[in-house]
Amino acid sequence: QQQVKQSPQSLIVQKGGISIINCAYENTAFDYFPWYQQFPGKGPALLIAIRPDVSEKKEGRFTISFNKSAKQFSLHIMDSQPGDSATYFCAASPPGYALNFGKGTSLLVTP
Amino acid sequence: KAGVTQTPRYLIKTRGQQVTLSCSPISGHRSVSWYQQTPGQGLQFLFEYFSETQRNKGNFPGRFSGRQFSNSRSEMNVSTLELGDSALYLCASSLVLGDSEQYFGPGTRLTVT
Numbered sequence: 001q002q003q004v005k006q007s008p009q010s011l012i013v014q015k016g017g018i019s020i021i022n023c024a025y026e027n028t029a030f031d032y033f034p035w036y037q038q039f040p041g042k043g044p045a046l047l048i049a050i051r052p053d054v055s056e057k058k059e060g061r062f063t064i065s066f067n068k069s070a071k072q073f074s075l076h077i078m079d080s081q082p083g084d085s086a087t088y089f090c091a092a093s094p095p096g097y098a099l100n101f102g103k104g105t106s107l108l109v110t111p
Numbered sequence: 112k113a114g115v116t117q118t119p120r121y122l123i124k125t126r127g128q129q130v131t132l133s134c135s136p137i138s139g140h141r142s143v144s145w146y147q148q149t150p151g152q153g154l155q156f157l158f159e160y161f162s163e164t165q166r167n168k169g170n171f172p173g174r175f176s177g178r179q180f181s182n183s184r185s186e187m188n189v190s191t192l193e194l195g196d197s198a199l200y201l202c203a204s205s206l207v208l209g210d211s212e213q214y215f216g217p218g219t220r221l222t223v224t
Contacts, residue, residue, distance in 0.1 A: 034212075043215035043218050101155075103153045
């Protein structure tokens, strides 16, 4: 079964707006939560990641919010740009094991 | 530092044939993981290699196998290809076994006809 559930499946945001993608998980053994960005014809690129000892991590325009009690985490893209149009994947893994990926969110930022 | 490289980038095979895909990890990275990406199933873990040994394995049939060489380069083999094996096969490297921070290559697009 899908261990990480991601929503929405697709998202359209105007340039300058905030893009928000959400993920939920069930396995409390997960201790690493990365987000990947994938452009057509390319492999996923590690964007930002968080561990459960912090509730938020910011890198430039990208922020991860993490809610351990709700078992949810989200990616916020501030001041979204057309160049951010891509597919975004959340993932989670327990210590020493493979990443479990969400199904992906196709983001389109319109000019 | 060069990223993860995968060869070939594109491959067309016929059902029943076998195929070998190659992956060179980032210099200094010793762990290599393989994933299958399809529109329906998304990204699914195949296996992870470290020190020339398979350390973790996903839920795929035995037709999918791999190996790792002493220079950390890895190959993945699929035998008796089925139409459903058409996918993007991604290799990811990390510094050591169990290191969650993984860096992906561009993938090999396999089409089975």
